Amino acid sequence: MLCPAHPKPGSHWWSWGWLTRCTRTGRMGIYRPIVNGTDPADDPLLRMLRRRYKVESVRCRAGMTLADARAALAAGREDEVSSQALEEYGRIAEECDVVVVDGSDLSGPDAGREFDLNAQLANNLGLPVLAVIGAQGLGPEETTQAVADASQQLEAARCPVLSVVVNRVRPADIDTVRGAVRAATGGLPSYVIPEVPEISAPTVADVAMTLSLEWFSGRSELDRDVGGVQVAAMNAENFLRILEPGNLVIVPGDRTDIVMACMASALSPELPTPSGVILTDGLVPASYVLPLMAHAPFPVFAESADASTTAQRVSHVRSEIHTGESRRVAAALGIWARSIDEKELLERLALPRPATMTPLRFLNDLIERARQQKKRIVLAEGKDSRVLRAAEILRRRDVCHVTLLGNPSAVRELAEAEGIELGGITIVDPAHSPLRERFALEYQRLRAHKGVILERAREVMLDGAYFGTMMVHLGEADGMVSGAAHTTANTIRPALEFMKSQHGNGLVSSVFFMLFPDRVLVYGDCAVVPDPTDRQLADIALASATTAAQFGVEPRVAMLSYSTGVSGGGTAVDKVKRATDMVAAARPDLAVDGPIQYDAAVDAAIASSKLPSSAVAGRATVFVFPDLNTGNNTYKAVEQSSGAVAVGPILQGLRKPINDLSRGSTIEDIINTVAITAVQAQSPS
Structure with a gap:
């Protein structure tokens, strides 16, 4: 919930998923009155929000656990819950211009009582409700009924409703649900967000955290989507035949043949790469395999339970956005931007725009502006894993249309080894592109006064920076970014040779x-x-x-x-x-x-x-x-x-935007530079 810092009529009850929009305000606070788990001070969602939004702990904290709140209610101490919420909220409000209050997610065993508790807190804090209704597994009629039921319950609880968001709707039902929800909410602004596999599928981090798995070997990065779960109960030959990309492999620890097959699949561009391997039964592979496993491009875990029990536990793992932060949050921000009328929602909030420009607000506005008029940006260094990771996040956030330069097989092999999903991203190989001859002829024409012959021009167009700059020059792309693995001179030189400056x-x-x-x-x-x-x-x-x-x-x-x-x-x-x-x-x-x-x-x-x-x-x-x-x-x-x-x-x-990266660039640096390039491309030459 988004609200003015001091409790008063007109404050707003808001859900955590929209925090990125709160960067339009000044100093922001985040408060979760009720959290699942055992330690409010160590809530994983708040940890993620502190990292992402650079919010100090004093402005980002929780109240009490759901179990403690239930115990207080059962003992007739309802005022204790509300009093603590008001007190904590007041402390945060003193430090902030805006406070985001997040209700609990109704995932406990008594969802009805939890709903009543959220409504009571909203009323006590004086905050209208933004109702978020989950539609996972529901058809259009069931979803519409759920919206109607929630609206009636909120009305009965005398909670004013700011807006309604229906989340995780089957894509095929979007139009039907959108029309039905508008009718059911009586004219309130309502928004429908489809189910997105990139968000709903668990990551290896989700599995490792839920099962308390012990990391054993291989890569320690866990930000990989789990495409499926595969229990290896057959020989290595049959196992490789049915292995799918991104599968989490569960195998008894003494099955050295399966472990070796997983290693081989990761090293071969023709075979799929697992997202991870869980060695079960408290067993480990033969000693001669262990040095090889240390170089596995996926994480390997050790588990004492048997394979069947482990597989059953994995099947119940929930997708948690706070564990797969960068990629999953990027997908969430992208689908939010496509599904929500932000202008309408912000007008209802009527929050003043602050005079100060914070880093978070600047970068957030940058992404928003790039998204409003999506441009085609080419990344010249498709063999750099940072560039690939940035491209994936840009695509998930729907910031721009990305083209990667490089050998498609090599790029996809690197992406698969790194657990990067490049679906929806164009990969162009300068060496085999039909554009190369056209580009070479244009380069020869522009550099004829320097004695450049066609054969030399063809050779020059093998260079990613030259090929990418020519894509921009001839309108095949709107901007280019390079330099993560090359010097500034390498990035700028092609533009200086034939792009010409903006003002002559x-x-x-x-x-x-x-x-x-x-x-x-x-x-x-x-x-x-x-x-x-x-x-x-x-x-x-x-x-x-x-x-x-x-x-x-x-x-x-x-x-x-x-x-x-x-x-x-x-x-x-x-x-x-x-x-x-x-x-x-x-x-x-x-x-x-x-x-x-x-x-x-x-x-x-x-x-x-x-x-x-x-x-x-x-x-x-x-x-x-x-x-x-x-x-x-x-x-x-x-x-x-x-x-x-x-x-x-x-x-x-320059006449068209070409931008340089530092060779020490982080993934975020690349994302920000691409967004800047996209915004530059929106201005007329």
Whole structure:
């Protein structure tokens, strides 16, 4: 539930699944009055939310266990439950602008009593209800009846309803259920979310946690979907014949032949790879197999129970979103965006948009904007597992249309070994693509003045960065991202050779978005132009201001130098002064000042003494460094010493978006850069 921080009429009861939308607010808190489990302080869902949304424990906590709440109710101590909820909620509210309150999931043995308890808490906290009705295994008529029953029960409990969400509907029933639910809710906003196998299927982590399995060997990463469960009770030859990709294999620990077959299947591109192996009966394979198992590309667990008992327990494992965080959450966010009218829902919430720009809000807005007008983005490095993982999450979140470059067999083999699902993602092999000849002819034409012959052009088009850039140049893609495994020069060179700059002046520069806890600043140029002239410095400032505005940062441009105003002189200071004058002449509407030192640009107290009449000093959002040496060192120093998140470099000045990655990029870095590229591609060239 999403609500104003202090309890009062008009607060909102909200379900945890929509937390990503809460990043539109300021300081957010999360409260779960009732949790399943034995320790409210160690609730796994809250652990996941703290990690994902960077919420401190003081603003993200639970009240009491469901068992304790039931005991209090049975003893006639109903006020104790509500009093604790109000007290805990009040403490969180003091720290926050918005509090998300999550009701329990009605999964206990007495769902009816649990429902009444949630309704009572909603009323005591003064929060209308967003009703989430699960439709798993139900047909259209049963689902509609469930919605009607829930609406009647909430009305009887005098809980005002904000909206209704029907979750896990069979895809074939979506249209029928949507129409019936609208009729059953009497005009309330209602939304229908289909069953999504990528969310509902358990992961290896779910199985390991539920069964308390002991990791034995192989990969320790557990974020793999379990496609099915297979008990190996036949010889290795027959086992391999029926093994399906992603199956969790359950086998007595002394069946060395099956263990070896699993290892062989993982090493062969023609055979499927298991998601994991559980060795049962307290047995382990022969000693000569153990060194091989250490290199298994899937996790291996040891279990004391027999294979039949283990298989039965695995069959009852529930999918838990907090254990398969990145991939499963990505799928959940993607289906949410496709199923929910966020504008309508947020209008009902009527929450003011905060003035501050937090890192989470900036990145969330980025994904939202990319999703609104999905573009085709090519990733040139299909042989990098980080790139593949990012591509999977981008596809699951429905951010853009992704194309991977690389040999399809090699890419799929790597993906299967890493437990990555590439369904719905296009893979193009530059070496065998029918586009290669067309691209080579175009490259030869554009580089004829450099003496490039067709044979050389064909060879150049084998390079992923060149092939990907040509895809963008000729309209086969809207943007390209590369650099996870190559240098910045390798990424930029093709664009400089034949993409041409946006405004014809030949200057390509870059910015980093520096994400601080309460604001986003723009640093340029920190990656491309080594020693800009005054004209180039002005162009960098103008381009950086445009980029800042494009991504929601109001540009107030500080032209940095070792001197502020007229306090110093010299060749370097004079260059910055001339550049500042050029920017002001080109954009009279733009707030720009320089030369200015960094401290005067960011600190209001210092600004008041050094440049008291400046519209930029103390409030700068765009920082233009005098040279690459200063810019690159400064952004890295700030990133490492302040904890700010640096997103970039983001290239600017090209006719179409091409962006570079650091070779140390994380999966999140790649996702963010792709989203930025997609947003850049939405602007006309």
